[in-house]
Amino acid sequence: MPDGTTVAGRPARRLGTAATHLVLAAGAVVMVGPFVWQFLTSLKTFSETTHVPLTFLPSEWQWSNYSQVFDVLPFRQMFLTTVLMTAGRTIAQLVFCSLAAYAFARLRFRGNNLLFGLFLSVLMVPGQLFLIPQYLIVQDLGWVNTLAGLIVPGMFSAFGTFLLRQFFLALPRDVEEAARLDGANPLQIFFRIALPLARPGLLALTILTVLWSWNDLMYPLVVSTDPAAMPLSAGLATLQGEHMTDYSLLMAGSIMATVPMIVAFVVLQRHFIQGIAHTGSKS
Amino acid sequence: MVTPMTIGLMIFYLWPVAQTFFYSFTKSGPFGGHTWIGTANYRALLDEPSVGQAVANTLLYTIIQLAGIPLAVLLAALLNQRGLRGRSVYRTLYFLPVVTMPVAVAMLWRWMYNGDYGLVNQLLSVIGVQGAHWASDPSVALYALAAIGIWMALGYNMVIFLAGLQGIPATYYEAAAIDGAGPARTFFRITVPLLSPSIFFATVLTVINSLQMFDLAYMMMSTPGSAAGTANPALPRVRTISYLFYQKAFVEHDLGFGAAVAFVLLAFILVMTILQFRLQRRWVHYA
Numbered sequence: 001m002p003d004g005t006t007v008a009g010r011p012a013r014r015l016g017t018a019a020t021h022l023v024l025a026a027g028a029v030v031m032v033g034p035f036v037w038q039f040l041t042s043l044k045t046f047s048e049t050t051h052v053p054l055t056f057l058p059s060e061w062q063w064s065n066y067s068q069v070f071d072v073l074p075f076r077q078m079f080l081t082t083v084l085m086t087a088g089r090t091i092a093q094l095v096f097c098s099l100a101a102y103a104f105a106r107l108r109f110r111g112n113n114l115l116f117g118l119f120l121s122v123l124m125v126p127g128q129l130f131l132i133p134q135y136l137i138v139q140d141l142g143w144v145n146t147l148a149g150l151i152v153p154g155m156f157s158a159f160g161t162f163l164l165r166q167f168f169l170a171l172p173r174d175v176e177e178a179a180r181l182d183g184a185n186p187l188q189i190f191f192r193i194a195l196p197l198a199r200p201g202l203l204a205l206t207i208l209t210v211l212w213s214w215n216d217l218m219y220p221l222v223v224s225t226d227p228a229a230m231p232l233s234a235g236l237a238t239l240q241g242e243h244m245t246d247y248s249l250l251m252a253g254s255i256m257a258t259v260p261m262i263v264a265f266v267v268l269q270r271h272f273i274q275g276i277a278h279t280g281s282k283s
Numbered sequence: 284m285v286t287p288m289t290i291g292l293m294i295f296y297l298w299p300v301a302q303t304f305f306y307s308f309t310k311s312g313p314f315g316g317h318t319w320i321g322t323a324n325y326r327a328l329l330d331e332p333s334v335g336q337a338v339a340n341t342l343l344y345t346i347i348q349l350a351g352i353p354l355a356v357l358l359a360a361l362l363n364q365r366g367l368r369g370r371s372v373y374r375t376l377y378f379l380p381v382v383t384m385p386v387a388v389a390m391l392w393r394w395m396y397n398g399d400y401g402l403v404n405q406l407l408s409v410i411g412v413q414g415a416h417w418a419s420d421p422s423v424a425l426y427a428l429a430a431i432g433i434w435m436a437l438g439y440n441m442v443i444f445l446a447g448l449q450g451i452p453a454t455y456y457e458a459a460a461i462d463g464a465g466p467a468r469t470f471f472r473i474t475v476p477l478l479s480p481s482i483f484f485a486t487v488l489t490v491i492n493s494l495q496m497f498d499l500a501y502m503m504m505s506t507p508g509s510a511a512g513t514a515n516p517a518l519p520r521v522r523t524i525s526y527l528f529y530q531k532a533f534v535e536h537d538l539g540f541g542a543a544v545a546f547v548l549l550a551f552i553l554v555m556t557i558l559q560f561r562l563q564r565r566w567v568h569y570a
Contacts, residue, residue, distance in 0.1 A: 024358070031380065031437070031438070032379065034391055038394075041394065050400050052400065097288065099285070100289070103284035103285045104285070119292065128495070128544075128548055128549075129300050129548075130299040130303070131545075132303055132532055133303060133306075134299060135533070136302075137295070152295070155291060156291030156292050156295055158296065161288060190284070215383075215386075217498040218501075222533050232384070232386075233385075236387065236390065240502065240505055247394045250394065254384070254390050261382045261383065262382060264382075265382040269371075272382065273374065276442055276443075
């Protein structure tokens with residue numbers, strides 16, 4: 001309700017603003033409160049977490065819970081796996097998606113419409129329809145419990161191609177046209193001109209791919225059976241299965257697994273939100 | 284330039300859809316190999332009560348998720364008020380669950396839902412209410428799960444609506460104010476209709492995502508010693524289609540049946556999406 005209350009007087013408007021803040025702040029408590037509780041729990045002893053009535057602050061701050069996560073889980077390895085998996089998928093997608101996207105946006109080649117239609121059809125289909133054959137391929141290649149198994153299918157994305165195509169379509173054609181008249185070939189134009197101009201699109205794709213890759217659960221659960229080869233999402237799911245009752249440990253582990261994304265979000269906030277709002281209005 | 288992507292999509296996405304379709308008519312042997320069994324998997328779908336229950340659970344979950352949309356519209360409208368202080372702070376805080384790993388979110392909520400030591404019941408006891416064992420009581424677990432889903436998606440939907448609101452020209456509001464329209468009237472007569480394309484988009488996405496719900500349900504149901512979570516008494520009432528797919532294909536290794544379940548999921552997604560595009564003409568206004 002944009003503030004169009006010129007008819008009402010100033011006090012009324014001030015009251016309205018106060019009410020707005022009250023509602024928004026209450027909402028913010030609901031949104032952030034669970035994270036605060038997660039943090040406080042992660043610093044309590046096991047017996048304190050199961051003590052009724054609950055204490056709000058830890059009576060003794062158990063920072064050792066965090067190091068204990070490394071004892072009950074191959075956490076360091078899982079973290080490294082997650083980073084490498086995320087980086088591998090993201091870099092590959094940036095290369096493959098931008099190449100294909102540029103071709104669809106600018107070049108005319110035989111069957112381009114048919115091919116684009118096929119790409120679009122992949123967008124419509126839920127991931128569950130790819131998963132069984134993907135698993136069988138990974139198994140046949142001996143890639144179960146390997147980084148390759150985690151990375152390779154995620155290197156390709158119809159969504160990313162579609163997203164970047166929209167960015168390339170929005171670029172002005174004149175500069176590319178001029179370069180073409182100067183004798184540059186499509187690849188040169190792509191690398192020297194189009195790609196640098198499409199940087200916001202590349203950033204949006206990076207953010208979305210990193211988020212999806214870091215947080216995805218079902219695929220890594222399927223292609224990794226050994227906790228030492230799992231990324232954090234699947235690894236934490238396993239931790240919960242084995243140390244169900246020790247919530248201080250679970251909370252410490254889950255905080256360490258999420259902090260990188262939270263930090264990235266806070267630093268790149270504007271780009272995160274724009275990237276998501278952009279896919280919101282375009283696709 | 285399109286070759287690498289085309290090959291990758293062919294191998295890992297396009298051809299797999301055809302393969303999954305083929306597998307749904309087969310039974311897989313313990314050492315690989317697929318025996319053609321015709322429509323037996325699909326007939327088994329109809330006979331197995333867990334399938335119908337999973338469909339019902341998924342649809343109920345999806346319907347509840349839609350309640351998050353008006354909530355997000357309202358919050359976006361509040362945030363969009365001219366001259367509001369702290370807008371970006373609110374936006375950041377509401378958006379936090381969107382970037383948080385669902386596995387971690389589920390662990391956190393499961394702890395808060397704990398019947399004996401959970402924060403939710405502790406707060407309820409302050410107002411004299413005896414809370415349930417939210418994650419394991421069959422009669423409430425799905426609603427508890429749906430609440431987490433709404434909480435997680437709220438910031439995402441809000442950001443979509445904020446972008447939509449910023450596209451509404453201020454002149455509409457000025458005209459409404461001159462005509463003496465109050466905030467409620469302005470909201471329902473101007474904000475909602477002009478925002479309807481965004482609302483439609485968010486609704487379509489919410490339905491597609493909710494129909495595929497897996498990770499939160501999986502995490503909420505898992506119990507020590509059984510990765511499939513078969514021991515949680517609430518499982519039959521929480522198990523979604525996607526969860527059933529995972530369980531059949533990758534826990535029970537019945538790939539054929541799992542493939543058939545995946546096609547049930549696809550059918551629901553297609554039908555619901557087409558239905559929404561049909562209905563959109565009645566309520567979505569494109570300026």
